[in-house]
Amino acid sequence: xxxxxxxxxxxxxxxxxxxxxxxxxxxxxxxxxxxxxxxxxxxxxxxxxxxxxxxxxxxxxxxxxxxxxxxxxxxxxxxxxxxxxxxxxxxxxxxxxxxxxxxxxxxxxxxxxxxxxxxxxxxxxxxxxxxxxxxxxxxxxxxxxxxxxxxxxxxxxxxxxxxxxxxxxxxxxxxxxxxxxxxxxxxxxxxxxxxxxxxxxxxxxxxxxxxxxxxxxxxxxxxxxxxxxxxxxxxxxxxxxxxxxxxxxxxxxxxxxxxxxxxxxxxxxxxxxxxxxxxxxxxxxxxxxxxxxxxxxxxxxxxxxxxxxxxxxxxxxxxxxxxxxxx
Numbered sequence: 282x283x284x285x286x287x288x289x290x291x292x293x294x295x296x297x298x299x300x301x302x303x304x305x306x307x308x309x310x311x312x313x314x315x316x317x318x319x320x321x322x323x324x325x326x327x328x329x330x331x332x333x334x335x336x337x338x339x340x341x342x343x344x345x346x347x348x349x350x351x352x353x354x355x356x357x358x359x360x361x362x363x364x365x366x367x368x369x370x371x372x373x374x375x376x377x378x379x380x381x382x383x384x385x386x387x388x389x390x391x392x393x394x395x396x397x398x399x400x401x402x403x404x405x406x407x408x409x410x411x412x413x414x415x416x417x418x419x420x421x422x423x424x425x426x427x428x429x430x431x432x433x434x435x436x437x438x439x440x441x442x443x444x445x446x447x448x449x450x451x452x453x454x455x456x457x458x459x460x461x462x463x464x465x466x467x468x469x470x471x472x473x474x475x476x477x478x479x480x481x482x483x484x485x486x487x488x489x490x491x492x493x494x495x496x497x498x499x500x501x502x503x504x505x506x507x508x509x510x511x512x513x514x515x516x517x518x519x520x521x522x523x524x525x526x527x528x529x530x531x532x533x534x535x536x537x538x539x540x541x542x543x544x545x546x547x548x549x550x551x552x553x554x555x556x557x558x559x560x561x562x563x564x565x566x567x568x569x570x571x572x573x574x575x576x577x578x579x580x581x582x583x584x585x586x587x588x589x590x591x592x593x594x595x596x597x598x599x600x601x602x603x604x605x606x607x608x
Contacts, residue, residue, distance in 0.1 A: 307344065307345050308563055310559065311370070311373045311376040311377065312376075313376060314379035314383060315355070315379060315383075316352065316511070317352040317354065320354065323537075328552075330550070331552040331555055334555050334556025334557070334559075336556070338559070340563075349367065351363035355484045357454075357483055358483075361386045364383070364386035367387070373394060375395040375397060376395070376397070377555065378401075380401065380457075381398075381409075381455050381457040381458070382508070385409070385456060394419065395420075395421075396420045396421075398420055398422035399422055399425075399555055400423065400424075400425035400551055402424065402458065402461055403456065403457045403460040403461065404422070406456075407456035407457055409456075416568065416572070420569075421568040421569070423554055423576075424575040425576075433529055433544055437501045440542070440595070440596075441500050444501060445473065445475055445500065446474070446500045447499055447502070448477045448494050449504075450479055450517070451479075451481070451505040455482075455505075455507050465503075481510055482509070483509065484512070491517070502521055502527070502528045503529050503530075504528065504529070504531070504540065506545065517539075519539065521591075522539070522587060522590050526591070527591070532545045533582045533605070536582035537607060541583070543580070546580065581604050582603065583606055585607060586608065
């Protein structure tokens with residue numbers, strides 16, 4: 282069963298002078314992201330949602346809109362080089378930056394080209410915008426809100442009532458993940474939880490991280506939606522199942538692809554909503570005048586197959602609150 286809701290921080294108050302989109306030279310935008318659609322089914326869904334959102338406002342790829350893609354494909358060191366390539370092109374009218382790393386690399390290279398950030402956690406704390414209501418500068422977009430940390434701990438405690446040891450996979454050089462982990466560490470201290478962690482900045486970090494988890498013997502694993510973890514989510518899920526380790530991720534794709542639970546906003550909805558921003562920015566609205574939106578409804582997805590494989594019974598109260606059950 283599914284319930285989805287996505288509410289804007291502010292309604293679309295700004296109306297720009299209309300521009301003909303049916304005639305003339307196609308507009309060109311840049312896209313800086315992690316995993317190309319052909320490499321991952323989830324990325325393919327996100328791309329389809331993005332294109333659907335564009336079509337809702339009259340923009341059709343290959344007709345009146347051209348998209349210059351740059352995909353780092355797990356090589357996070359490429360974000361800077363690819364951002365520079367997009368910024369240096371005179372025909373790029375805006376840059377869509379998927380995630381915190383893409384956003385920071387684009388932002389450090391231009392103060393004039395509008396930047397549309399997507400699924401960015403803590404955009405104010407990371408310094409991307411001055412505030413959600415009044416971003417200022419050349420960056421706006423949609424926050425991913427790295428989950429509700431307190432809620433995540435509550436969910437894990439429902440699964441493991443005597444929970445006191447949690448392992449976290451995060452990314453130290455990702456502004457949103459770093460701020461989320463700092464908040465998580467403070468809360469863990471207040472709750473009397475012991476928190477161990479490993480940072481995933483590149484694919485080669487995953488194997489040592491999994492070895493650390495096996496040696497640490499935690500009671501639960503929390504996975505931030507950082508690029509490496511997202512790309513390798515099935516490997517993480519397989520490892521955790523072999524360890525009989527309850528897992529929670531901050532994006533629904535984690536549970537759909539093998540983790541036990543996920544709690545976070547629906548990413549496809551964020552990409553679909555991006556069409557609104559692309560339309561406004563191409564019509565001349567300044568990025569600093571477009572309020573940053575954030576999800577107010579989070580999805581709880583439970584993978585019952587994973588629960589069965591690790592011998593865990595999901596409490597009925599938790600099942601009743603689930604937005605989606607994977608059977």
